[in-house]
Structure formats: C-alpha cells, structure tokens
Amino acid sequence: MATIQDTQPHFSLVMSTKDRTVEVVRFLESLGRQSDRSFELIVSDQNNDDRLAPLLALFAKRFPLRVVHSTGGISRGRNAALPLARGKIIAFPDDDCWYPPHLLAAVRRLFEKHPAWDVVSGRSVDEAMHDTQGRWLDQVTVGDRSNVLRMGISYTIFARADVVTEAGPFDETLGVGAGTPWGSGEETDFLLRALAAGRKLIYTPELFVHHPEKVADYSRRARDRQFAYSRGLGRVLDKHRYTLAEAFSPLARPLAGAALFMARGQCDRSLCYLRVFFGRSLGFLGH
Template sequence: MKFSLVMATLGRSIEVERLFVSLAEQSCRDFELIVIDQNPDDRVKAIVDRFREQMEIVYLRSEKGLSRARNVGLRAVRGEIVAFPDDDCWYARDVLSFVAARLDEDRSLGGITGCSVDHTGRLSQGRWANQPTLVDRFNVWTSATSYTIFLRAQAVAAVGGFDERLGVGSGSRWGAGEEVNFLLGVLRAGVAVRYDPALRIAHPEPLQSFDERSFTRGRLYNRGFGRVLGLNGYPWHFVLYLLARPMAGCLLALFDGDVARARYYWIASTQRMLGWADRG
C-alpha cells in the first residue's frame, strides 16, 4: 500500500530536515511526500531538492493557512493511505510499516491513529488513551491529533476536505481543531478507525513554559477546540466536562501558588466555552 504524506510547512527548516531524514530511513519505501510550502522564500525548496533522490516528493505552494494547505495537498494524493505529518514531527523507522501491517490485517478499518511522544519517548501534546480502542466522537479527543492520523484514501474522499475556517493561519478566532473536525466527518461517514497506543509519532512538547506566547497559543487553540464541539453538536454534559477539567487545573495551580499555570488553564476553559458558543 502506497502512502501519501501531506505536509504543510511555514517558518521552519531545521525541523523539516529532521522529518525528511526520518522518512529517508523508513523501512517501508512505498510513499510519496507531498510538501505544501507557504514560505515566502526557498528555505524548504532547498531541502526538497537535496532529498529528491532519496524519496518521491511532490512540491506545491499555497496561500497561508494549515487547512488551506492540506486541501491543496489532498488534490495531489495518489496513495492508498493518507497521513498529515506536521513539519516539526518525525517518524521512527518502522512507523509506515506498522501502519501498513495493521491496515492489511484488518480490511474493515478505514484508518488507524496513534499517540504523540517527545524526543525521550514520553507522551506529549496532551492526554492519551492507554488501551487500543475504536475511535468514536467522545474518545477522539484522547485518540488522535493531526500527525498521528492515517486514513485510507476512500475515507478521506468521504469527507472531501478540511474546514478552512479552522486551524493555524485560518485568519479566524479558531486556531486549532481542524483535524478532529475532519476525523469526526470520517466517523460520521461510517468509517471504522482504530486507536493503537503502540503507534507513536514523535513531536516536541509545545507547552514548555507558561508565558505570553503560550497564553496566545492557548487562546487560539482552545477557542478552536470549543468551536469543533459546537459544530459537531456535542451534548451539554460532555461540553461541561471538557470545560471543568482545565478549570480544576486552574484551581489546583492557584492552590500551589503557580499563578502562570492557573492563568493558562483559565484561558483554556473560558476559550473553550466561547468557541462552543460561537456562531457564524
């Protein structure tokens, strides 16, 4: 089974090269890397040119916006399995082989998801389910993020594309959630997707400190989180649960005297609420 790896990139080069190196070392060689470059310069093109002899690369450009870039990339897909690596993630040597084997073993599955780990192998980017499970609309929040999603091309076609109002660079208030929204569309189409924590994709932990940059990111990401809850008609009791978790973290941080952490969790809770209530 051929893979189509759709990677949008903006503002990075060292991280892009790290991903390319990890792909060049994959035990499974049947893949195309679709690069959608949103940089105003040729920093990524130079890396692409250096790696062209080591892997099949399709090089494209697009307007800014992660969802816009992915939609451009989806139009170029020729593989049977589609994935969306971030430009700062990287794959262990047998990641593609692992995915291909799992999907070959169970033809009823339209996709597989995994978890995120940092460079030490510790879980990163939030909470993750401990056990393998079929993904549904309630556990999706602990079973997938963009770069841990692998879908058969038919499942991707059932959705059609990413909502360009969501995600980094969209120009809206909703700076995240586009991949969960997309995966929810896959599930609504009746496609079975399985989460397997043995599938691990490496990615840096973004929340290294609680500073103004993390607060800004927290506002955009959590408002997008809330927007996806609203768009997909989640029941109020589940929304309340997802609002209460960071609020509890806020109170615990205040009890410990960690004002910066408390502020971050306050932002997370209130922005989720605002995103859920957003219209338009």
C-alpha cells in the same frame, strides 16, 4: 519539482509548512530511514521565499517528493496538496514532527490485518518517549464522539484514501494560520466527519510519532497560543452539535486544572488552564 514513481505508493504524506527549516530537515531525514519505502511526500509550501527549494530538491533524489505552493494556513495547505495524493493511505505530518524508522511498516501491517479499520491513530511523544501534546490513552480504543478528542492529533492520524475523500476537505476556517479565532481543531473535525459517515476509527498506543512539547512553559505567549487552540476545539464541538452534557468534560476539565494549580501556588500554570477554559467556552458558544 517531482520525482517519477511508476507504481502507486502505499502512503501519501501531506505536509503543510511555513517558517521552518531545521525541523523540516529532521522530518525528511526520518523519511529516509523508513523501512517501508512505498511512500510519496507532498509538501505544501507556504513560505514567502524559496528557503526550502534546495533542501527539497536534494531529498527528491531519495524518495518521491512533490511541491505545491499555498497560502492561508495549515488546512488550506493540506487541501491544496490532497488532489495530488495517489497513495492508499494518507497521513498529515507536521513540519516539526519526525517518524520512528518502522512507523509506516507498522501502519501498513495494522491496516492489512484489520481491513475493517478505516482510520488509525497513535500517540505523540518526545525523544525520551514522554507524551506530548496531550495525555494519550494506554490501550487500543474504538473512537466515538465521547472520546474522539483523545484519539489522536493530525500528525498521528493515518486514513484510507477513500475515507479522506468521503469526509471531504479540511475546514479552512480551522487550524493554525486560518485567519480566524479558531487556531486548531481541523483534525478533530475531520475525525468527526469520518465517524458521521460510519467509518471506524481505532487508536492504538502501539503507534507513535515524535513531536516536541509546545507548552514547555506557561508564559503569556504560551497562554495566548493555547487560547487560540482552545477556541478551535470549542468551535468544533459547536459545529458538530455537541450538547452541553457531551461537552461538559472538555469544557470543565481545564477549569478544574486552573483551581488545582492555583491552590498549589502555580499561578502561571493556573492562568494557562484558565485561558484554555475560556477559549473552549468561547468557541463552543460560536465565538
């Protein structure tokens, strides 16, 4: 499936998806409302059926959309789609996020105003504009090894195409569905490789992408998910040779949180933070 666009799109949006339909519809509808129309969407479909085919065919009439089929997790999915990307700016939306109407226009203005900026990232918020998936910085910040963990999450990252090429493909041992213990961290690994190549990373709270909060409870299932995510982050710290001193804050912070919530009698929440601590520690030790 493809639609024809004669001119180079300004944005290539690379989305890997599996087991979701309603959320994909919401994202596609948000693309249809973008004020900046110079984009293409490349969907890396990892479903075992054709559930998305009618839906994607419908939206392919509204904007340029291509589909590749892949297996083996979000990083493999993105790597399968990236060779098709023609845009000047590349982004990696989740299949359960959605864009505010003027997001792409705002990203374009920032890159045009600041030609030295190579990667721009922003906040993750819910419908009510509350932070999700972390506590985001409240001011414009230049990224480095000490703060990159708070500089963005995959679906809030926008990078110049040459940066994506230079940083190389996503590490397919990292991320959801990789089949390894490391259930996240692929975007942090990408940012660290971009920084190592001398590229400039900027975080600005001016940009935001909508995404639901995944840790809405502290059930065993949620704790297990956080454990896998945390091992991925620890693995990235180890991969990029963080010293214990450099890694101390991300390793120790969840342990402090576990102690705090235990003191408040919030045992389930304390256990969740404790699983995060053990997950990050195991990943940092290479496990």
